[in-house]
Amino acid sequence: MAFIEATDLVKTYNPKGAPVVRALDGLSLEVPRGTVLGLLGPNGAGKTTTAKVLTTLITPDSGSAAIDGIDVLREPDRIRRMIGASGQYAAVDENLTGFENLDMIGRLYHLGGRQSRARARELIDLFDLSEAGNRPVKGFSGGMRRRIDLAGALVINPPVLFLDEPTTGLDPRSRLGLWDIITSLVDGGTTVLLTTQYLEEADRLADDIVVIDEGKVIARGTADELKSQVGGQRVEISLVSGDDRDRAVEILDRVGTTSTDVTADGRTLSTTVADGPAALQQVLADVRALGIQLHDAGMQRPTLDDVFLTITGRTASHDDKEEAAA
């Protein structure tokens, strides 16, 4: 039996004056002990709702969930004693210092004063938070808050961690820093459910990926398996001058198995190919023969963005923009 198991979760919301929202629509997933599951999907797909069901925050309309064989719905208090959760928004008290936040969490886990203080100090060292240790969290950067929040999830050294969009809204440098921390946790053997809308993040951190959309699982597998579902590799070239576009499209069409995609500025072209290395060599030779100048040329395996596009007919990131604009 998998360490985390969710079966047929359904959760509907009935907002006033709006159609019923099926946040979870028969979602099932399992996470084997000591592995990381990446729950991937655009905003509103049901990622956070899934995490909230498993962390005892909300009750599903139907379905069941268990962690290490303990029923999440029937014994929420036992579950709360073995999980650590880190939310989408840095859920730390702004008016408390980093140390006070961690100490408070330890005491609310009933670790006792001495152990709570010791653990808080340990985490502050571990997460390189000494700067934030003795000053109120208010005024610290987003990356620092996330680290405190993540440290809060680790106070009892839980066997299960729920990380709900741990790097959303962070700058690239803070994101990389947080990824390193998460990677080291994972190496320690913690079972992790990670939700993310960043395809790169799931690819980098997760052993297995479940892609969800509209409350349903639409694909699952390792990053490599999902990529191969989309089909072969892609060859991509960037032109110095947009004037060469039509001639370059012809070259790519000859090696491609699909029609050539051209970006809006007409200077980056790509196509799916059967045999990557051979196709790339062919393209480079043709380009040279015609004297077309390139900024860049390369071969890529499909990204998870391509996976999402293939399965749902739309890109994950495009969906985000719509949501942000709404």
Added chain:
Amino acid sequence: MTTTTRPTTATGAPQLEPAPNNTLATWFNDGWITTRRNLIKIKRVPDILVFTTLQPIMFVLLFSQVYAGSIDIPGSNYTEFIMAGIFAQTVVFGSTYSGSAMAQDLKEGIIDRFRTLPMSPSAVLIGRTNGDLFINALSFVVMIATGLLVGWRVRSSILEAVAGVALLLLFAYAFSWVMAFLGMSVRSPEVINNVSFLILFPLTFISNAFVPSENLPTPLRVFAEWNPVSALVLAARQLFGNVPEGYQPGDSWPLQNPVLTVLIGVVVLLVVFVPLSIRKFRTISSR
């Protein structure tokens, strides 16, 4: 090789075992930890402290100095008359912090964090309402000192005066639970602030807090006579010995039995809103 049967965890160390959450001791622990969190906030957010101490001073000075000359209270002086009104108004408004703070914590995801911990489900609410109680107690010290400076005097016994302070704080404490429930239901700190001002200003001003209600136009007089704030103010006035000689509080039952009315009110509010708030807390989560 690990010597425990537990799975290896985050830092390779075994899991720290939280104590079971079922004893009175953990309940007290959780209530104290969340109370301490709110006390730290009062210390660190200067706005709260300034508002809590300056506003009552301002009210006492404004009413006693600006209106005292123009408003004639037969059998007493205006300063003595309005102190109970200012006490009541201040502590009732002091209870509204619980509403906006619960909404704010919900919005920021802090409630989510607490709800994933194996703590007592009433603890956050207990800590929050205790925070209001502390703020109100602080305001009280400031108001009493300012009142004494401008000539307010307790004309009853010390014991009765203490009972008066306790009654006001108790009522405000019960009211904090109402506000906490509203804060969790309304979910927006801004909305809950505006709504509470819209409700509390009429409630405190259409009462006997600042002028005797007998002089009000009939509809307002009837409202004032049944207004629980009137009963609270009258009860406080009686306990401080500040009821003017020959004062006619009104014929309504609450004003004939003000202390009893307030005590009944406190019990009803607590019996209804403590369980309601805890039940609400157990299901709420950020959006």
